[in-house]
Amino acid sequence: MLKIENLHARVDDKEILKGLSLSVKAGEVAAIMGPNGSGKSTLSYAVAGREGYEVTDGSISLNGESLLDMEANERAAKGLFLAFQYPLEIPGVTTMTFLKAAMNAQRKQRGEAEMSTPDFIKTVRTAADKLGIKQDFLRRPLNVGFSGGEKKRMEVLQMMLLQPRFAILDETDSGLDIDALRIVAEGVNALRSPDRGFLVITHYQRLLDYIKPDSVHVLSAGRIVKSGGPELAHELERNGYRDYVADAA
Amino acid sequence: MAAIQETVDRVKSVDVDAYKYGFVTDIESEKAPKGLNEDIVRYISGRKSEPEWMTQWRLDAYQRWLTMTEPKWARVDYPPIDFQDLYYYSAPKSMSGPQSLDEVDPEILKTYDKLGIPLREREALLGIPGNRVAVDAVFDSVSVATTFKAELAKSGVIFCPISEALQSHPELVRQYLGTVVPVTDNFYATLNSAVFSDGSFVYIPPGVRCPMELSTYFRINERNTGQFERTLIIADKGSYVSYLEGCTAPMRDENQLHAAVVELIALDDAEIKYSTVQNWYPGDSDGKGGIYNFVTKRGDCRGARSKISWTQVETGSSITWKYPSCILRGDDSRGEFYSIAISNGKQQVDSGTKMLHLGKNTSSRIISKGISAGRSNNTYRGQVFAHRKAQNARNFTNCDSLLIGQQCGAHTIPYIESRNASAVFEHEATTSKISEDQLFYCMQRGLSGEEATALIVNGFVRDVLQQLPMEFAVEAQKLIAVSLEGSVG
Ligand SMILES: Nc1ncnc2c1ncn2[C@@H]1O[C@H](COP(=O)(O)OP(=O)(O)O)[C@@H](O)[C@H]1O
Ligand SMILES: [Mg+2]
Numbered sequence: 001m002l003k004i005e006n007l008h009a010r011v012d013d014k015e016i017l018k019g020l021s022l023s024v025k026a027g028e029v030a031a032i033m034g035p036n037g038s039g040k041s042t043l044s045y046a047v048a049g050r051e052g053y054e055v056t057d058g059s060i061s062l063n064g065e066s067l068l069d070m071e072a073n074e075r076a077a078k079g080l081f082l083a084f085q086y087p088l089e090i091p092g093v094t095t096m097t098f099l100k101a102a103m104n105a106q107r108k109q110r111g112e113a114e115m116s117t118p119d120f121i122k123t124v125r126t127a128a129d130k131l132g133i134k135q136d137f138l139r140r141p142l143n144v145g146f147s148g149g150e151k152k153r154m155e156v157l158q159m160m161l162l163q164p165r166f167a168i169l170d171e172t173d174s175g176l177d178i179d180a181l182r183i184v185a186e187g188v189n190a191l192r193s194p195d196r197g198f199l200v201i202t203h204y205q206r207l208l209d210y211i212k213p214d215s216v217h218v219l220s221a222g223r224i225v226k227s228g229g230p231e232l233a234h235e236l237e238r239n240g241y242r243d244y245v246a247d248a249a
Numbered sequence: 250m251a252a253i254q255e256t257v258d259r260v261k262s263v264d265v266d267a268y269k270y271g272f273v274t275d276i277e278s279e280k281a282p283k284g285l286n287e288d289i290v291r292y293i294s295g296r297k298s299e300p301e302w303m304t305q306w307r308l309d310a311y312q313r314w315l316t317m318t319e320p321k322w323a324r325v326d327y328p329p330i331d332f333q334d335l336y337y338y339s340a341p342k343s344m345s346g347p348q349s350l351d352e353v354d355p356e357i358l359k360t361y362d363k364l365g366i367p368l369r370e371r372e373a374l375l376g377i378p379g380n381r382v383a384v385d386a387v388f389d390s391v392s393v394a395t396t397f398k399a400e401l402a403k404s405g406v407i408f409c410p411i412s413e414a415l416q417s418h419p420e421l422v423r424q425y426l427g428t429v430v431p432v433t434d435n436f437y438a439t440l441n442s443a444v445f446s447d448g449s450f451v452y453i454p455p456g457v458r459c460p461m462e463l464s465t466y467f468r469i470n471e472r473n474t475g476q477f478e479r480t481l482i483i484a485d486k487g488s489y490v491s492y493l494e495g496c497t498a499p500m501r502d503e504n505q506l507h508a509a510v511v512e513l514i515a516l517d518d519a520e521i522k523y524s525t526v527q528n529w530y531p532g533d534s535d536g537k538g539g540i541y542n543f544v545t546k547r548g549d550c551r552g553a554r555s556k557i558s559w560t561q562v563e564t565g566s567s568i569t570w571k572y573p574s575c576i577l578r579g580d581d582s583r584g585e586f587y588s589i590a591i592s593n594g595k596q597q598v599d600s601g602t603k604m605l606h607l608g609k610n611t612s613s614r615i616i617s618k619g620i621s622a623g624r625s626n627n628t629y630r631g632q633v634f635a636h637r638k639a640q641n642a643r644n645f646t647n648c649d650s651l652l653i654g655q656q657c658g659a660h661t662i663p664y665i666e667s668r669n670a671s672a673v674f675e676h677e678a679t680t681s682k683i684s685e686d687q688l689f690y691c692m693q694r695g696l697s698g699e700e701a702t703a704l705i706v707n708g709f710v711r712d713v714l715q716q717l718p719m720e721f722a723v724e725a726q727k728l729i730a731v732s733l734e735g736s737v738g
Contacts, residue, residue: 045689048689048693049692049693050689050693051685051689052685071692071697071698072689072692072693073692073693073694073695073696073697073698073700075693076692076693076694076695077695081693082693084690084693087690088684088686088687088690090687090690090691090704090705090708091708091709092707092708092709092710092711092712093704093705093707093708093711097704098694098704101694101696101700101704102691102694102695102696103695105694105695105696105697105700106694106695109695141708158694162694162695
């Protein structure tokens with residue numbers, strides 16, 4: 001499904017990803033853990049096609065199709081979704097308006113018809129209810145004045161509506177209390193399916209108690225330095241990253 | 250302008266490629282000879298069979314104009330205009346005065362259809378009930394049709410071309426014309442006073458709430474022709490009117506001059522709401538062609554507790570020089586100015602407002618949103634003034650600029666002067682850029698760079714869009730997206 005090989009990426013002339021390889025199969029939930037500054041967000045931006053994140057070597061493909069020559073919105077239309085570590089505020093644009101614009105933009109690129117307004121409203125309301133998002137949030141400008149946790153829920157709401165084929169969640173758990181964490185995890189789990197893949201970036205084992213990963217990878221200094229099963233997360237929880245950081249240095 | 254569903258749909262369906270209204274209507278026209286002199290002024294006056302006092306008024310204006318020079322203080326730059334190289338009067342040959350719709354040249358009706366302005370009342374009625382708009386259509390120098398006149402007359406509302414008002418209600422025109430924008434006001438207003446050809450006249454009798462939106466739709470078609478329209482709106486005591494104005498012109502390589510004057514008068518307890526969507530041809534991306542929009546708009550809150558509100562969406566013209574203002578003369582009167590000014594390509598905008606507080610307890614509010622893209626320059630110039638006697642004058646000004654890209658400029662020039670210690674004036678101003686983060690966020694959700702920009706800009710101008718009549722807001726929103734094309738990447 002998502003296949004990254006020998007990825008080298010630089011930002012502002014500084015190489016951050018240094019030969020990263022990772023492959024996530026359809027139906028798989030892969031977790032990435034790693035110390036601050038190891039390149040986790042950079043990886044998610046490089047995959048999502050953010051401008052200024054220059055891939056100098058290696059490849060990224062989704063379902064066998066290279067993403068490298070695609071604009072960020074084209075990658076989105078192919079079914080790639082990124083839940084941001086720091087979601088952005090869009091002043092003056094209500095959440096409802098934003099969601100509709102996003103859904104229709106993707107549909108348009110895929111040559112599908114726009115969703116009717118009543119259908120759209122119903123879909124959004126149902127999803128919002130599941131995530132415990134109050135209706136009046138949908139009428140407020142997107143993320144403006146929302147708490148950290150509310151923003152993260154909004155990311156999951158968007159994911160539920162856009163129904164991506166592959167989703168990257170960048171530290172979606174940080175800033176969430178335990179109840180919110182459970183709701184968000186339920187949202188993700190509800191989307192798990194044999195033809196959908198996930199890359200869950202997190203600092204803490206805690207999230208992985210709710211979203212059970214199939215594989216765990218340790219990212220350090222721009223490379224995957226260790227891969228294993230769910231037990232690897234527990235080991236990291238006990239011993240920290242010290243061993244792996246040392247390895248990479 | 251078109252405020253019915255049909256139009257909204259039409260606007261929605263337009264493809265977003267270039268200036269949509271750039272077509273030329275092939276029609277024979279009757280023009281005065283090129284250039285400007287006393288004979289031309291008399292010719293224009295004569296074409297409209299004006300009363301002698303009006304002819305004299307124009308001639309006085311012309312003499313005055315000869316002594317004046319073009320204002321140079323605005324932050325705009327253009328080669329000198331040869332005022333003798335312009336036509337000052339052009340009328341479709343088939344018509345030389347207001348007439349019934351059946352007589353209007355089908356080519357002209359087609360033009361307005363293409364622009365989404367239904368002139369046939371029956372068609373206009375197919376829109377949402379209660380959502381009707383009476384339209385006065387001005388084509389080059391003459392008004393070609395005014396709809397719903399008869400129905401408006403039932404409530405005593407006069408809505409007709411100003412040339413017609415000079416025949417049917419000369420005393421009203423004479424009483425008010427030039428009382429807000431004096432003949433001597435400024436170079437362009439004085440020129441307009443001498444050569445104005447047509448425009449709309451509105452009178453709302455005491456206590457009447459105008460039963461529908463009124464609108465004028467301006468179209469410049471003829472080459473090398475200046476358009477000098479004159480609008481005069483009088484809201485008598487306790488009356489209310491909402492008026493919309495829209496403008497387009499064909500794409501032409503040479504610049505065209507548009508120098509209009511709009512005067513609003515609100516008597517005791519009256520309210521006038523004046524909205525503009527200005528979409529004159531802006532020129533191409535290299536700055537070739539486009540309309541010079543040098544316009545004087547002013548409202549006089551003459552009566553106590555009167556209110557005048559200007560809302561403008563300015564996306565067109567190669568140069569905009571425009572400051573819709575309010576004279577807050579009546580005690581407890583209120584003035585409002587809501588503006589969205591978008592510049593792209595090589596457009597230059599110098600626009601803003603003046604709020605002149607003369608009466609007691611007068612209040613004003615200014616919300617200005619300037620968006621600059623491409624290599625354009627966008628200046629907000631605003632004056633807030635309290636007279637010595639303007640006890641308790643209040644003003645709130647909020648002026649936000651948004652920059653798209655690296656090569657454009659935004660400038661805010663406020664002039665604030667208070668001669669009364671009890672006056673309270675508040676001024677807020679911000680300048681921001683669309684951040685790379687925001688753009689990437691939207692694009693990650695599937696929006697193209699341009700769609701993302703339009704969405705963010707629409708959010709930026711939301712406070713002002715909300716002031717527009719609903720159908721108009723939809724149109725304006727679409728226009729914003731179109732005028733920002735090519736601003737990204
Ligand atoms: N725009 C940038 N310019 C230069 N260095 C950057 C930039 N963004 C991130 N970095 C650096 O890249 C490294 C990885 O950052 P990031 O991917 O955010 O790490 P993580 O998400 O794992 O905490 C850090 O050393 C950070 O300082
Ligand atoms: Mg990070």
